[in-house]
Amino acid sequence: MTGVAVIAGLTCREAARRRLLAVAAAIGSAYLLLYGFGLHKVLESLPAAASRQLLFRRQAVIVLFAMGMYVVNWLLAVITILTSADTIAGEINSGVIQAVVTKPIRRWEVIFGKWLGFAAMLTVYLAFLAGGMLVEVRLIGGHMPSHVPEAIGAMWLECMLLLAVTFRFGASLSTLATGVAVFGLHILAFLGGWVEEFGWLAHSQTAMDLGVLASVVMPSESLWRRAAFELQGPVIGSFGRGPFSIGSVPSGWMVVYAGVYLATALALAIRTFSRRDL
């Protein structure tokens, strides 16, 4: 496992040295500032009578927190794909990888080490964004949303899954093709989620089946929908439907499936990289 630790360390050091961490931290901080300001303004603008009703204010905070987490989810997905698309494909293409894999290190250690490095950084980033938002809703909104660990767990799993899928494509495609392939799959999953939601609203089994099929092909969006379900309060329906409220809830089995999908994508990335000519 020494090789895994060396490669994971190099991956984190590269992100810091190339100012990826600084840029991501700046974007995250800007977002948290904007979100806090917006939250304050929205709650301030609530009708005085409604604002006094505790239940109404609590639901408003829950919806606003879910909205914020929706943005975090997209931000994290984009950052995951953009930062990791080049890590394998780029090093193969430039030849940097040649001096590394000819050392006494197994190829699986290179892939797993890189994945672990990115996974650690993205986990810290998710904790930073979600933690920052929680502090803001507590201080500004005066309430703490429930089921936050479950929601953040589902979002974390989505991030790790996107990372593993990016690695799988990066082991055999160019950087650009990797980015296009993973974004394409994520968009397909996103559209599938909406089709499933509309199917649920319109009582169309075909539309719901199509949505489930899209989630089977790429379960990333179903993990967000699971997270949104965890975050939504009991009277959320009064705010209408949207990406922050879920009608057709992905089952626990879908979460298990996403975990298996992640492990399979990572295993395939290792297998492809181990067998290919460099």
Added chain:
Amino acid sequence: MPDSAIETADLRKTFGSKVAVRGLTLEVGRGEVFGFLGPNGAGKSTSVKMLLGLVAPTAGQALLLGRPLGDTGVRARVGFLPEHFRFHDWLTGEEFLDFHGRLYQIPAARRRRRVAELLALTGLAGHGRKRLRDYSKGMLQRIGLAQALLNQPDLIFLDEPTSGLDPAGRLLVRDIIRAERYRGAAVFLNSHLLSEVEVTCDRVAFIKHGEVLETCDLKKLGVEERSIEARVRDLRPEALAGLEQWAGSVRLDGDSLMLEVRAEESVPEVVAYLVASGARVYSLHSRQASLEEMFLRIVGTEAGL
């Protein structure tokens, strides 16, 4: 053979229908500096990549320091300077060597000592804290060479080690190769610079279309291989063709006849043959053949791509 650093038998690599290496059979001894020569596209780099486990052979067998290809353990005893040296250019020279030392699992204290030694050896002592992206091509070549020597390897692959180096840099590489041979390491040198190969290698293999055409001992070069230049008139075409029994390469330009013969003993035979064939010989000079002449005789003048 237990004393072989490299031993290959019919090593073959195809990419689809394209044959990159047809059947590589060679042997490099321990402590030997071995040159690998051939035109562009001859399969040299693919052969090196197969030996290093970067490319999987389609067929054939090979042993590196007595272990089969792909053995992770043996890589701890191998050093490699890639042809198109591309490294993590955001690292400083010291960090870069330290990272590769970690990959070799060299203990921290020894690693620190070794990094300082190698920076000094390659003339980069004052540049260890500079980022690689700020290095010149020659400096990158030197740091790449240092990285290949970190583990004091038993076998070193150097793919075009002097490209990008000035004369002082070339001399440094030559000295390092000699020192490594003295230490007992085998060096597999892939180079286009025949003059460099001629002064550093013990043996060379000539490769073309993915096959070893000939392997020769450079210590015997010049003793056996001779180049003949003569001024001759009345040389009939059939007599000219008959010279090929001694020479791999025969050229007639006006009165000027040039040929390379494989053995010094052939020179008087050629003279007797020319006179017997009725040709009038005005002058004849025989000298040691250079590696370049040998290369052209064996590989031919067809340009590689």
